[in-house]
Amino acid sequence: MATLALPRPVAQRNYLWLHGLLLVGSIVMLTPFAFMLLVSFWPKNAFMAHRYPLDQFTIQNYFEVFRQTPxxxxxxxxxxxxxxxxxxxxxxxxxxxxxxxxxxxxxxxxxxxxxxxxxxxxxxxxxxxxxxxxxxxxxxxxxxxxxxxxxxxxxxxxxxxxxxxxxxxxxxxxxxxxxxxxxxxxxxxxxxxxxxxxxxxxxxxxxxxxxxxxxxxxxxxxxxxxxxxxxxxxxxxxxxxxxxxxxxxxxxxxxxxxxxxxxxxxxxxxxxxxxxxxxxx
Amino acid sequence: MAIQPQEQPLRSEPSIDRRRPLATPTVSRHRFAWRPDQHWEAYLFLLPSLAGFLLFVLIPVLGSLLLSFGELKLSGAFQLVGIGNYRELWRDPVFWRAVQNTAYFMVAIVPLQLIFGLLLALALNQPLRGKLAYRVIYFMPVVTTIVAGAIVFQYLLNRDFGPISQIFWSLGLKPPNFLSDPSWQKPSVVLLTLWKNTGFTMVIYLAALQGVPQELYDAAEVDGASAWQRFRNVTVPLISPTTFFLFVLQMIGAFQLFTEAYVMTRGSGGAPAQATLTVVYYIYQNAFAFNRMGKASAIAWFLFLFIFIFTFIQTRMQRRWVYYEVN
CATH class of the missing domain: 1.10.3720.10 (MetI-like)
Known part of the structure; x- marks a missing residue:
């Protein structure tokens, strides 16, 4: 009985599918945060043209927010x-x-x-x-x-x-x-x-x-x-x-x-x- | 496979240790435990809290009840109208629409939130590597300001350039208008709420799962129970108090849904959409947009009645199906 109560050796291999599911879930949970960051660094309405301008990057938006709102x-x-x-x-x-x-x-x-x-x-x-x-x-x-x-x-x-x-x-x-x-x-x-x-x-x-x-x-x-x-x-x-x-x-x-x-x-x-x-x- | 609550030696031992020998007299009790001057002392301790409660809770509760039987004019004059506000509500189709919408949100959100929370908690209760990181990620939306969450979801669901619509387009499908099509507005709010709150149910379930004694699982395994049987006959009954508690808490929370609907639908069309008008939203509108404080109070009492009846019925039902540990 005593040996049974001890934690069994952890074989992560057995949990591979669980890791997979949890990772997919994590991506779903993080997606809103990721887009929040991404869009906040894009120049004005760059995303409007149905594309994602990953090479364009600006921190002007942050200055603009502080200018517009206290x-x-x-x-x-x-x-x-x-x-x-x-x-x-x-x-x-x-x-x-x-x-x-x-x-x-x-x-x-x-x-x-x-x-x-x-x-x-x-x-x-x-x-x-x-x-x-x-x-x-x-x-x-x-x-x-x-x-x-x-x-x-x-x-x-x-x-x-x-x-x-x-x-x-x-x-x-x-x-x-x-x-x-x-x-x-x-x-x-x-x-x-x-x-x-x-x-x-x-x-x-x-x-x-x-x-x-x-x-x-x-x-x-x-x-x-x-x-x-x-x-x-x-x-x-x-x-x-x-x-x-x-x-x-x-x-x-x-x-x-x-x-x-x-x-x-x-x-x-x-x-x-x-x-x-x-x-x- | 019945589990006897008495068969938990590890749980009951400490209380035996702490038990005082009956012969030891409690010396101090009659000399120091109670003195008459504790009366006014106690009232002093209570004073700040009691004053606040009187001013901001008890008097407002009575005021709200009174207000619900009348109407406050813009001039500040109060006019009693008897049960006029309640009668008006009874015949008000917009009010029933709000009740209907709120019922939809309760039915859609609460079960999903409990199921997702439990599944995540079960996964994170395994000896996984990096489970702390998972917990941090799944709980992150809970500490997020709901307004920021709603803004991002508006972007994600935007028909013209939102990433979710992009997926639809790239598959050759026409994306629905999530934020302005009445049949998609509710699911959009549900999606936001699930994202925001699932981490909460997960954390509470995780604490409950960690309270289930390992011996019970070991004993069940020795008896040849499969993983599903162990879940069904050990885990489910032992965490049922938590399920019950979360269920009541989330139902009451869903009935009070406001911010999600307010921020999500106000931005997409100015006035609140009919599909996402909730009971609390209607209270807010009546009190602060239509200047109907009396009617708003009557709706608030309807809300209270719901919460009261719900808590009462649930406390009754609880005795039938909830398993409580006997300590």
Missing amino acids: FGRYYLNSIIVSVSIVLLQLLTSSLAAFAFARLRFRGREVLFLLYLATLMIPFQVTMIPNYILVARFLQWRDTYQALILPTSFSAFSTFLLRQYFKGIPLEMDEAARMDGAGSFRIWWQIILPLSGAVLATLAIFNFQAAWNDFLWPLVITNKESMRTIPIGLASFQGQFSTEWHLLMAGSVIALVPVLIIYILGQNWFVRGITLSGMGGR
Whole structure:
């Protein structure tokens, strides 16, 4: 039995057909990226004449995109908005999760059920009242707080962190309390440092969601200077719908930094998606 | 070949080790576990989160419900219309068109995505050389901004010079007009969505497959089970919680389809095409183009009702066919 459980010697020959299938699949997955790059380096509409001018090559398109559209500004906006959302979400969720997991207070179970119930509510239900609140009552259209605050409170992160905090032995709190630490110190110096992995995972998952968010930034921004990358790219597409060389250069500009971060930290990405996607199981 | 969940010695051992001897008294419990001042302390911890929830989730939910029974005029005046919005929706052919389109996307996207994701995960669960590279490639579209993906697909599917049309021409065939022919617009959006999301289901399935204990496969092999029997009787039941979870998640996701349709069809004809008008697209149109916030809210509650019923039914059905490990 013991020998059977060991991994069998790997004979790659047996997997040749599998490699073949996976390679074909990889080509299919990579084709859009390849054409994005290829067209972005072609001179204006060179591909129109039913041929592929592989000998022509220019980087003018990239300069042209930056001349036409403030992509640098879109980047700055996306970074400010996504980082703020992630930090605020981690802060508010970990504080609330600490209360739900480690403290006793009246109404704890009812409040927690309420949090769980909001998980089921789709964003589209709250979007319209939020728009009225943020754009009309608060007059926050085209501001960072309008882009950041409505998505900075996550029931899902609270739920996930509460589950994790519950797994940390209660004796740790009790020992700290004996030494005179208050709840705030226990949260900051014991619970958070012990939860580094789950916090990092949540951070990556939420960053990705915030970075690619489309609907809310679309309705709450009008000014060009307040657009995030997806919205900027979509409006760029609206303006230059037939200028493929510029559209592709714009897409490459929007994607390259994200893809670099992904490839460098891809294990974290995958872990984040897995943990969040499995509902913390 | 029935698999008994209890026959997993490796799984259950750690929990026995951690079990505390019953005789050891828990000294601290009654002295430190609970103090009355934890009440207001706990509320302080909850305050930032609760304030945000009240302002941006709970009050808006109630506001949305109220809004769905009325209409907000441009002047800012609110007028109650009772169930007028819902009655209008019931008779609105465009709304039912949107529901129909969304149903098409759910039926077309979800099964394919689960099947492709599972097949890829099964392949990458083998001791292949370079499987990390495969995983990086298949997952790349997931981190891609959907707008960029939609732009490239518009190019790839362009009738005049798109590479896919070129293949049709070179074979002597007339390529269909993928982006403006109503019968091809939906498949085009499906194609984009599959490209974008299959890596997600793959990664989740891969994690599930790696959780299946090797002993079960070994035992099945000793009993003479073929590769297909091992897949059918070991893998499928053990990953069924994941299948169930992904199914619900993807159905809800497909019901909320918006960005793909918005970017793909807006560029090809200005106004949204009838064939790709989804429920969320119709919410967006009513609220922000037609200034019908009340009607848009009513549609949003229809969406919520769907998600609620769906989650409820699935949680019920789950007990019948999903296999859960007994720890």
